[in-house]
Amino acid sequence: MDEPLREPREDAKLKNLPEEELLVLWSWRHPEQGGKKLKFSAIQAEIPLRYGFTVSGSTLSDFYAWLKVWKRWRDAQDFAMQARAELAKDPTISDAELDRFAERVLKAEAAVNRDVKGYVSLRRMTLAEKKEARERDKLTLATKTDVEKGLDALAAEIEGNAPAMAIYQKLREVLKKA
Amino acid sequence: MAGKPTVSVGRVRQKIREALNIRPGSGKTESMLEEMVNELVGGGVSLQEIRDAIKWNHDQVFIRSEYDDEAEVTEWFITGLGIEQENIK
Numbered sequence: 001m002d003e004p005l006r007e008p009r010e011d012a013k014l015k016n017l018p019e020e021e022l023l024v025l026w027s028w029r030h031p032e033q034g035g036k037k038l039k040f041s042a043i044q045a046e047i048p049l050r051y052g053f054t055v056s057g058s059t060l061s062d063f064y065a066w067l068k069v070w071k072r073w074r075d076a077q078d079f080a081m082q083a084r085a086e087l088a089k090d091p092t093i094s095d096a097e098l099d100r101f102a103e104r105v106l107k108a109e110a111a112v113n114r115d116v117k118g119y120v121s122l123r124r125m126t127l128a129e130k131k132e133a134r135e136r137d138k139l140t141l142a143t144k145t146d147v148e149k150g151l152d153a154l155a156a157e158i159e160g161n162a163p164a165m166a167i168y169q170k171l172r173e174v175l176k177k178a
Numbered sequence: 179m180a181g182k183p184t185v186s187v188g189r190v191r192q193k194i195r196e197a198l199n200i201r202p203g204s205g206k207t208e209s210m211l212e213e214m215v216n217e218l219v220g221g222g223v224s225l226q227e228i229r230d231a232i233k234w235n236h237d238q239v240f241i242r243s244e245y246d247d248e249a250e251v252t253e254w255f256i257t258g259l260g261i262e263q264e265n266i267k
Contacts, residue, residue, distance in 0.1 A: 007266065008265055009264075012265040015199075062218075065219075065220070066196060066200075069197070069200055069218060073204075074201075077201065100248075106204060107204065107210070110201075110204075110210075111210065111213065112217060
């Protein structure tokens with residue numbers, strides 16, 4: 001049997017408005033300096049004229065509580081994107097790393113109490129990356145040491161062979177630059 | 179005897195989805211949800227009520243979890259079904 005048609009929730013109509021409109025609704029309660037803050041009753045009267053649907057007073061009050069949280073996350077997102085753009089100036093950082101970094105900044109910034117957790121998480125991420133880089137360096141060093149040992153053995157082997165020694169010297173130069 | 183919750187169980191469950199539907203691509207931890215839900219309802223919701231509401235929404239497949247290895251926390255996300263539930267009466 002078909003389920004009865006379910007209607008969109010009143011608050012969902014407001015929340016699903018385009019971002020520009022949500023910012024307009026925000027500005028009605030949080031005007032720029034010198035602007036006039038609208039009362040809920042005035043906004044309730046304005047909504048049908050602007051959007052073609054009505055909302056109850058309690059829905060509007062709930063909506064503005066939601067809008068405050070939404071705005072904070074939006075601002076945090078902007079901040080995270082700016083931080084990402086700044087970090088992206090370093091060409092050695094990959095897009096995936098930048099995305100992870102931006103996500104951490106977003107969460108740290110979006111917290112009401114901006115407690116340390118978000119930033120601890122950011123720091124942990126940096127430390128994990130440093131540890132990874134150190135491990136990589138260790139591995140490179142170990143590999144180089146093995147190659148050095150091999151070259152020493154080779155030098156002993158080709159001692160007295162001038163053409164082979166010339167190639168050997170070139171090989172050492174290349175290795176130094178690596 | 180435990181006091182009566184100031185916010186109804188149904189309302190807390192709905193606010194969990196509402197909070198997760200804000201920037202739905204970003205997972206939220208239990209403590210973030212506690213903070214957000216309390217802001218949405220004007221306070222009065224305990225961590226236990228938040229946990230119960232998370233569990234209920236999870237059981238209904240309105241939300242899902244992912245473990246973030248780096249931050250060592252479980253994060254919650256709203257599902258497609260949860261978004262649908264959030265938009266209709």
